[in-house]
Amino acid sequence: MWENWEVIDSIDSTLKREEQTSIAGVMPEPEPLPPTAWNATVKEYPRGVCVPQLVALQAAATPEGVAIVADEQVLSYRELNRRANQLAHYLQALGVGANVLAGLCVERSVDMVVGLLGILKAGGAYVPMDSTYPQERLAFMLEDSQAPVLITQKRLALQLPTSVQCKIVYLDDDATMLAQQDAAEPTCVISANDLAYAIYTSGSTGRPKGVLITHESLLNLVFWHRSAFRVTAADRATQVASPAFDATGWEIWPYLTAGAAVYMPDEETRLSPPLLRDWLVKQRITISFLPTILAESMLQLEWPRTTPLRSLLTGADMLQHYPPADLPFAFINNYGPTEATVVATSGRIFPEEHPAGPPSIGRPIANTQVYILDEQLRQVPVGQSGELYIGGTGLAKGYLNRPELTAERFINHPFEAGKRLYKTGDLVRYLPDGQIAFLGRADHQIKLRGYRIEPNEIVSVLNAHPAVQASTVIAREDTPGDKRLVAYVVLAPEASVPANALRQTLAQSLPDYMIPSAFVQLETLPQTANGKIDRAALPVPDTANMLPEEKSAEPTTPVEERLIEIVAALLGLAQVGIDDNFFMLGGHSLLGTQLVMRIAETFAVELPLRRLFEAPTVRLLAGAIEEELLARVEAMSDEEVQRLLA
Secondary structure, three states: OOOOHHHHHHHHHHHHHHHHHOEOOEOOOOOOOOHHHOOOOOOOOOOOOOHHHHHHHHHHHOOOOEEEEEOOEEEEHHHHHHHHHHHHHHHHHOOOOOOOEEEEEOOOOHHHHHHHHHHHHOOOEEEEOOOOOOHHHHHHHHHHHOOOEEEEOHHHHHHOOOOOOOEEEEOOOOHHHHHOOOOOOOOOOOOOOOEEEEEEEOOOOOOOEEEEEEHHHHHHHHHHHHHHOOOOOOOEEEOOOOOOOOHHHHHHHHHHOOOOEEEEOOHHHHHOHHHHHHHHHHOOOOEEEEEHHHHHHHHOOOOOOOOOOOEEEEEOOOOOOOOOOOOOOEEEEEEOOHHHOOOOEEEEOOOOOOOOOOOOOOEEOOOEEEEEEOOOOOEOOOOOOEEEEEEEOOOOOEEOOOHHHHHHHEEEOOOOOOOEEEEEEEEEEEOOOOOEEEEEEOOOOEEEOOEEEOHHHHHHHHHOOOOEEEEEEEEEEEEOOEEEEEEEEEEOOOOOOOHHHHHHHHHOOOOHHHOOOEEEEOOOOOEOOOOOEOHHHOOOOOOOOEOOOOOOOOOOOHHHHHHHHHHHHHHOOOOOOOOOEOOOOOOOHHHHHHHHHHHHHHHOOOOOHHHHHHOOEHHHHHHHHHHHHHHHHHOOOHHHHHHHHO
8 A cells, every 4th residue: 555645635735726717617617828839838746646546545435435326336445445456466477567568358347447546556558448449440450569467358258359368367357356356455556657558549541549548648637637627536537438438547647636526328318319318417527528519419318407417528529519508518629639638728618609610619628738839830820820849748649560660740839849749630720819720631531429530541441452452531511410431342344343342451450440331333533633542532432333232121010111211211221231231331329310310210119229239230220120019019908909900
């Protein structure tokens, strides 16, 4: 145990001083600042301990306090700390220590938090992995990270790559063995410059790349967040993001280091705006982060006039809408690439009667500087667009095993010797009050439903197919609010290939969100005068230019016939086969919610959203609907059946 009780006193006094920067626990309306003050963000924060030590101190101070609530499981700080300690001792025996990466592939659960904290307590750095990723992608991440250990759950064993060489620890199957480990605080020597985690993001070379984040950067995020939103032990926060999304750490560590409780909604609830709203109110949640596309859906719902929720945070995509005037809580927009430790800028969004453009991304957070520069790295005037560069404590160390890419993206600071700036590739401009307006990308990188996608990673897989001679991938938004990936392919001479076959090829190595929903066939890719692909000239997908789908079995029941019509209309496709996967066709959780609603309207059958994930094809989903209809008929009396038939 770290005998460092003065740390808590230091943290408390620091945060009390910072409380003057916020009102009622949320960000106040921004005051005009002179340009010279726009990067004056220096704030002191405790640096003598790291996140795992802070959680241990909280567990000692409030052992019976609620730490994690997931489904029916409630974990106290004492129990969380004990289980993480036991895992940490075992991991240390397996070679996990300072700057050693350890894989974590688990579902959103209590186990996920125990795994994250256990790795940190062992002194290691966690590499979160999404169990829904293709086995090829998971195998690459394990090989690239050289993780000696993979922590997972036995029920996910079939989804893991068969070629795993590292030691596997099953948090569920090995629970008895782990419970026999030492429960005392492990000896853990880590410094601020040691790694806390590595997050893999899409890579332009066809392979994902690992971003290396240190404890110092993570601590800055934690203490900025605790100060900005006045986090206390009385708070109830949420964990909604995917385990492999860097926002997961942001949802957990600011709260567990403050003695607050973290609540995890189940999968169906977290994907349905109405269910999620009701859950937030019922659980008396006070602070929540939701990805942009989900948060915008939540803003459109009716809310009770009073609710414990005081701050709804969003980020990960371009915010399009302002909150309504009667929203009973503050709405805060956040921006930040993985390379800047989740959040680089933040600002409260107020209702606007006549907005001049999309909501801003705020101002730089504590100990973060932003610069808007032209191609010669000169600062541009207020109102003029330029590329956003980020500096400060939150910067990543760089990319794992990618020194050339690190040097390319993390450049020498043009105004301060010995420091670095991260070149984001995002186009922005300063507003007159120092807020920052996001304009788009300077390159071809795509942001889709919170995921960062390098089109070249998709193109490299497509071009490896023997039928494909050349290809390009872009995001289109031909219907407002419906942003989709579209692939344009030039086939090899005499070659033919159905769209289904290309989807299946991509699905072997890419996650669902990186699979285009439409494949357009072209004779040649249009080019600009200097020989580059002319993306502006790429045509809108339609029935005349899209690759045909492989002919599938014909629908055999009225339910299948009607369901095909519903899915095709919802996804904007001319043709859907009964064995096509909804998610591989471009569907996602919010479209899934709409599909479930249309099923209820058409067939008077209430299916939970999770049923769509279990039965993602028309054939399987129609079977689920027919089962519900049959069960209803079997429960009817003879008289009711006769009336129905009549």
